[in-house]
Structures are given as C-alpha cells and as structure tokens.
Amino acid sequence: MTERATEIATGLAQVRQRIVAAMTAAGRDDPVTLVVVTKHFPAADVDALAALGVTDVGENKEQEAREKYAAVARRADLRLHFIGQLQSNKAASVARLADVVHSVDRVKLVRTLARHRDDPSDPLDVLVQVSLDDRADRGGAAPAAVPALCDEVAASTTLRLRGLMAVAPRGGDPDPAFARLREVSDGIRAAHPDATWISAGMSGDLEAAIRHGATHLRVGTAILGTRLSLG
Numbered sequence: 001m002t003e004r005a006t007e008i009a010t011g012l013a014q015v016r017q018r019i020v021a022a023m024t025a026a027g028r029d030d031p032v033t034l035v036v037v038t039k040h041f042p043a044a045d046v047d048a049l050a051a052l053g054v055t056d057v058g059e060n061k062e063q064e065a066r067e068k069y070a071a072v073a074r075r076a077d078l079r080l081h082f083i084g085q086l087q088s089n090k091a092a093s094v095a096r097l098a099d100v101v102h103s104v105d106r107v108k109l110v111r112t113l114a115r116h117r118d119d120p121s122d123p124l125d126v127l128v129q130v131s132l133d134d135r136a137d138r139g140g141a142a143p144a145a146v147p148a149l150c151d152e153v154a155a156s157t158t159l160r161l162r163g164l165m166a167v168a169p170r171g172g173d174p175d176p177a178f179a180r181l182r183e184v185s186d187g188i189r190a191a192h193p194d195a196t197w198i199s200a201g202m203s204g205d206l207e208a209a210i211r212h213g214a215t216h217l218r219v220g221t222a223i224l225g226t227r228l229s230l231g
Contacts, residue, residue, distance in 0.1 A: 005048045011223040012036075012052055015206075019217070022210040032210065035081050035199075037220030039064060040227035043071040049223075050074035058102075058218055060084030062093050069097070083165075083199075083218055085139040092116040100125040102165040102199050102218075105141040107152055114156040123160040126153050127199050130184055132177040133169040140166065143184050150188050150195065163197030163215070164188060174205040178212035185213070 001009070019032060037058040038046050046057055046068070058081040059065035065082065069075055082098040088108055094101060095116035104110055104126050117124040128149045131140030141149055146164070153161040166181045168174035178200055185198050201209025203222035210217075220227070 002048075004045070005051070008045060008048050008224060009052055011225065012049070012054070015203075015219055015222050018206060018222075019210070022207040025207075026211050028210065030215075032214065033216045035083070035216055035218045036223055037083065037202075037218050038068075038224065039084075039220065041224050043068050043073075045224060046072045046078070047074050050077045055079060056081060056216075058083040058220075062086075062090040062097070066093060066097055081216075081218075088112055095124055098124065100127070100162070102127045102216075103129045103139055104149065104153065105129045105131075105139050107149065110149065110152045110156065110159070114158050117158040120157045123156075123158050125162045126159045127163050127165040127197060128153065128161075128188075130164050130166045130181055132166050132180060138167055143180070146184055147188065147191065150192055154192055154195075161192055161195045163195045163199070165199035165216075167202075168200070168205050168208070174208040175211065178205075178209050178214070182212045 033056055035056040035058045036049055036054050039060045056079045061084055079099040081100040081102060082094050083102045086094060086103050086109060091109055091112040095113045113124060128146055129140040130146055131142055150161055153159050164185050168177045181200055188195050197216055198214050199216040200214040201217040203219050206217050
C-alpha cells in the first residue's frame with residue numbers, strides 16, 4: 001500500500017469509527033451510507049477508496065467529475081453522487097454521468113434532468129435540497145416549496161425521488177437545522193413513502209446528522225485531508 005493509500009485508509013477507518021459510535025449513541029441500527037466527497041482529489045484517490053470498500057463517492061462540479069471519472073479504473077464499482085449546486089446548462093451532462101443527484105432545488109432543474117435521463121429502466125435517483133438558512137449561495141428550496149418539487153420529481157418516468165438533502169448553516173448549532181430537515185422529511189414521506197433518504201452531515205457535524213435520522217453522510221476532509229487543487 002502506498003503512503004497516500006495508507007493515509008486514506010486511516011482517515012476512512014476513523015470516520016467509520018465515528019459513525020459507529022454516533023449510531024450507538026443515537027440507538028440506531030439501520031444502515032447509513034457514507035458518501036466520500038472526492039472533489040479536488042485525483043482519480044488515484046478514488047480508486048484507492050474503491051479498493052478499501054467505498055461504494056459511494058461525491059462530486060461538486062460537472063467538469064471535474066466528467067474528466068476525473070473517465071480516468072477512474074474502478075468506476076463500475078462506484079455510485080457517483082452529484083452533491084454541488086447544479087447549473088441548468090450542466091444538468092444534461094450530470095443526468096448522464098451521475099447515479100444520484102442531491103441538489104435539486106427548482107422545477108426547471110427537475111425537468112432538464114428528466115429530459116436528458118432518457119432510459120426509464122435506469123432512472124436517476126434524486127434528492128430535493130432543502131434550504132435551512134437564507135443563504136442563496138448554498139442552494140436549496142424553502143421548506144414550503146419542497147412538497148411541490150417532490151411531486152414534480154415523483155411524476156417523472158426517468159427520475160426516482162429518494163428523499164431530501166440539506167447543509168447545516170455555517171457557524172451555528174447543527175442540531176436545530178437537522179431537526180427541521182427531519183421534520184420536513186417526515187412530511188414528504190407521508191405523501192411519498194419510498195422517499196426515505198436524508199442526506200445530511202459532513203466532516204464536522206456527522207454526529208448531529210445521525211442523531212436526527214441521516215441516512216447518507218457526505219464526508220471529505222476527515223477522510224482525504226485538506227483538498228488539493230487539480231489546477
């Protein structure tokens with residue numbers, strides 16, 4: 001194992017231990033999916049993660065994901081989650097490239113993704129992003145707008161509504177934010193029982209996310225270290 005692979009293995013083991021401890025503290029024994037965020041890291045790191053048993057990886061930018069995953073040797077072993085804010089002019093590419101999109105926050109995006117994921121036998125898994133603060137630069141739909149967006153996704157034959165995603169407000173206590181996300185999720189599941197995913201929690205707040213029912217954690221820095229620039 002190379003020095004870099006050893007570093008990744010150590011970070012991954014530490015995060016997995018944190019998840020187990022948080023799940024135990026929360027009294028949970030249901031499965032939680034770890035999505036390792038690989039933005040600004042090379043294809044070699046992605047392959048190292050796959051060799052360590054990681055099955056889910058996340059990217060924020062369409063161009064980086066498109067270029068990097070063409071060079072990933074173990075792409076077939078991985079589910080690619082697109083987790084960043086998505087511009088409408090990049091949605092067509094993402095619809096073909098990704099397995100899951102976490103950041104759907106407007107009707108136009110739903111319709112563009114649906115139009116370019118053209119195989120109903122292989123629908124694109126979609127999460128609607130909920131805004132938990134007033135910062136437009138972080139994306140997300142207001143909680144009041146989420147039910148209509150979920151209905152729009154669910155009505156598509158080429159998209160599959162999986163649940164909700166959110167990012168905790170910067171600098172604040174994540175617990176109230178994630179409690180609010182869980183509340184919105186409960187309402188959505190009443191109308192869409194299969195929309196059970198809650199994507200929440202990153203390197204600094206994954207324990208709080210687990211306390212409030214997160215099913216998917218998006219963790220990068222705690223596993224891969226400070227992000228590099230790909231130039």
